[in-house]
Amino acid sequence: AKWSDKQTEALAKLAKEFTLSTAQLEHLTSAFLDQMQSGLAGDHKSSDLAMIPTFVAGRPDGHERGSYLALDLGGTNLRVCLITLKGNHELESHSRAFKVSDHLQEAHISELMDFIAISIKEFITSEHISSKIVEHPSGSDTLELGFTFSFPVTQTAIDAGMLLRWTKGFSCPGAVGNDIVQLLQEALNRNEVNVHVAALVNDTVGTLLAHSYKHPNTFIGAIFGTGTNGAYVEATRSIKTMSHPTAKEMIVNIEWGNFDKDKRVLPVTPFDNKLDRESINPGVHVFEKMISGMYLGEITRNILLHLIDHRLLFDGTSSQKLNTHWAFETKFMSQIESDTSATLIPIAQILEQELGIYLNTQVDREIVKAVCQMVGKRAARLSAMATAAVVRRGLSVEGHFAGHGYPLKLSEGDHVFGARTGVHKNETATEGVHERTDSAVDHGGNLQQINVGIDGSVFEHYPHFKERMFEGLTELLGPRAKELVALGIATDGSGVGAALAALIATKHC
Template identity: 30%
Template sequence: MAGLKIVQQQQQDSTSALSDKQRAMLEDVAAAFAVSDEQLAKIVARLEAEMFRGLARNTNAELHMEPAVVRPQAAPASGVSLGMAIEATGRRIRIASVRFEAGCVASTTRQVFVAPTAEAHADLFGFAAFCLSEFIQAHGLEQELAPGQKLPLGVAVGQPVDDSQSRVCEAAKEDSVDLCGSDIAHRVRDAVLCSHLPVRVASVTNNAVSALVAAQFHDSTARVAAVFNHGANAAYLEDPVRVERLAGPAGADGADAVAINTEIGRFGAGSDALPLTMWDRRVDRESRCPLARPLEKLVADQYLGEIVRNLVTDFMDHRLLFAGTGDVRPINAAYSFHTGYVAPIIEDSSDELAAVDAVLAAEFGIRSSTADRQIIRALCRVVAERAARLSGAMLAALALKAAAAASHSGDVSVALSGALLDTNPFIRSTAIAAMERLLASRRTAPIGVIFQRRGDDLLGAALAAARL
């Protein structure tokens, strides 16, 4: 089992400091988190079935599978377009201007705005209009416009959007501003009009769809875009004929393909398809949205550190970690062990695990023993490897679905992005290896992997707006 191999490797890497009880509990945890290749193959098959169900009319499928009609490869000959991304928390708004010349991107300018007060956060669309005004003035964009001309604006949001109505169609996730039922295009348009800005709201898409638009613009083989940030989501290109809710190709306005926002983090909500442990159930139970988005809670940046923290506190309760260390209360606070700590801890190969010691001392004020550090590193690896292998299964299912839809049009690539993959090479490489192994077992043609630049969803949003 993969998890047990991790423990064995840890034991070989100078784990003589561990007692028999510490080693036994670590092995039990590793066994609980291990996911076999056979389990992953079953998850891939279930994901494929749920994606198929989600494309049909009037089904109660686990996945969202909302179509968005986009034309990823067509670029305007010239001009400037704006892309704006509204983060799921509502506190951050990112804006970019994209200048096109001869059908290519000539230049881009990006800026991030953070709501300075609770009042600005509460008035999200007023704050968005303020950000747009500041951005346009700071970069002199209005001076380039002809009389009566307006800048096309594409909005990307971190929640599922009904493409036909621009409405957010899911309740807020963890730490999210609740936009459920909001017509994003209408509310941004009203805010823009009230601020007298030279902007027209041309499109509203989910950020995974925007990432897919940008990926296809750079590489025509890209038919899947998976984003691993605070949450996890993916979009892929589908044959319109297979999407019943579009009522055939005519519903897609003659497009060769439609982008499907899968909301794949929902997978497992209506079944026992995922290998949940008692620690996963605890994190889910204590979350703001219990029983919602179970796959996301196993693979996304927001949750991995919290799973590790729950394992740590259980070792502490058994007096197998930080015994006699002093004040360890800081690590009892929920979500205090950030996922960002996992990568440097896993990568620490020094004899005394100096990086692990530094994290524990600086972030929690804990003086640790060598055994403590070995346990922390092993727990991080166990949680990270399971997340990576499940992510690989997710990518394999998406690649198979996209390849089936593109069987007549050549190669298929998967575009990957997100802070989790950028900052954690172990998760990134392990996920890709798991995907490739699962696809090889299905005798699928090789799937390419593309790494997107941070902020490409803004380019995608600007591209979508420039065509409308």
């Protein structure tokens, strides 16, 4: 099968638009670091990164013990878990899901909270929880609970957060502007459930904490799922938005999905702009729209339609399904990219069954696969860019990743950083990425990896996503990026992470 000149030409043009060079990645990394810095300083005019202090000051090292409840409300399911930390990085978890009905999503907040309190009560009784509890953390028989609440809140303490607005179809009156923890605690008291709400956490923070229990060198938590976001460990003195910091370090929720929303540096294409305009939140979360599961399929669909309209694909014929907004799922891209056969017959099956495209040639299928590769690769490289920026901030700017007794060891002679190998000669960031502070250099001289805990279907299931991220990381952090950074799948950030936040809030680890 042979591509026509026009097809070759069109694909080359697209490839040019979607390929991110090392120089572009470098430029983006600098901008990301600048926006982190201004976000931490509270300068929201020059930063799209919210850099929210989470009041989680401390990380588990895997030796903690005890039983904690976790609650996860992020959509139509409410999940209640009992997490039993066994020490030595091991844990056990029991959980149960309760459906939040359409009625409850619009009912008064006290009705929703009563439902949650009663679900917790039911879970405790039906699961014979008391027999599974190894140790009551506070010595009393009140169970401590961590709450993963995946809606926008501003926190004023680890156990206090005001709801800014509802999203994802919820609209319960009486909640916006009020403290979610207090509302839940009141409902627990009303329903005589002996549980204390100790911590409120965002899912990214939960991911970092959960990974940290198993891999103590964890400094970054990231989500590459429906959306994308990251959290990391910052030196509290750098968080200028906090008035009286007490702890040395604190987890900061970057809210990186909103990076560069005015598209000053992100190389957006007309396909990205079309998607953004037609989205429910135009003009924000532009970075997220180039990376995450909710959007990648739609970008691909827009490109395929463009090629169809130029009669370069499927002989110029689309289908009803392919013409439908959001109908091309990111999962299809995973399936398409997985097909490595010579004739690409499996892709023909996806086109037929999922998209109603019955007539397609091998050239068509090759083009569809090439388009998925461009979009998928760009997403992975942008993900690598954000990760590399946070790694650089931690190591080069503050040096605090190593400064708190955690066993991160970097030797002076190690060429782990691009900076050491000359990759960053033209680095424009002002934060001294060329120089590591002394605290980043350990006397032991050994290099130990920084663990990044990651959750989300895109990272877990999209073929080559991780390898492509490592290609980007290598370009940005130097040839030894793989030794410096470990990307691992964090399990149950919203359950285990919330339980660990409750532990940190009540015990300090």
